[in-house]
Amino acid sequence: MVTIKTKSVYDPIEPEDGTRILVMRFWPRGVSKQKLNAKYRFRDLAPSEGALLEYRRGMRSWEDFAALYAIEMSQPPTRNLIYAIADGDFGETVTLLCWERGTERCHRFILKQLIEEAETHG
Numbered sequence: 001m002v003t004i005k006t007k008s009v010y011d012p013i014e015p016e017d018g019t020r021i022l023v024m025r026f027w028p029r030g031v032s033k034q035k036l037n038a039k040y041r042f043r044d045l046a047p048s049e050g051a052l053l054e055y056r057r058g059m060r061s062w063e064d065f066a067a068l069y070a071i072e073m074s075q076p077p078t079r080n081l082i083y084a085i086a087d088g089d090f091g092e093t094v095t096l097l098c099w100e101r102g103t104e105r106c107h108r109f110i111l112k113q114l115i116e117e118a119e120t121h122g
Helices: 049-056 062-073 078-086 107-121
Strands: 003-008 019-022 093-098
Touching (some): 049 062, 062 107, 093 107
Parallel strands (some): 019 093
């Protein structure tokens, strides 16, 4: 069973993070590759620019954004990446990284749930 964690890119690195995966379309400001220490960067696991912009501008509710993001993640190649993470191809412990901090309203929490669901549905 794979353990999925989530963190802001600004949170400290810990040995318990396991494999750190950046799931942002754009590189986070003020964070060097060395400081981030992410083994992988999967832009495809970030929400589409349009969906994110609509949510941030208040044109889409969090619930609508989450539903749209889940639909986006159900399509190849993103679905395949989700299954690969769930199958442990990237390690027994994976930490999903995004710039948001101090909120549960970040796509990485939705992604964590999608990976956990993929794991249970094998």
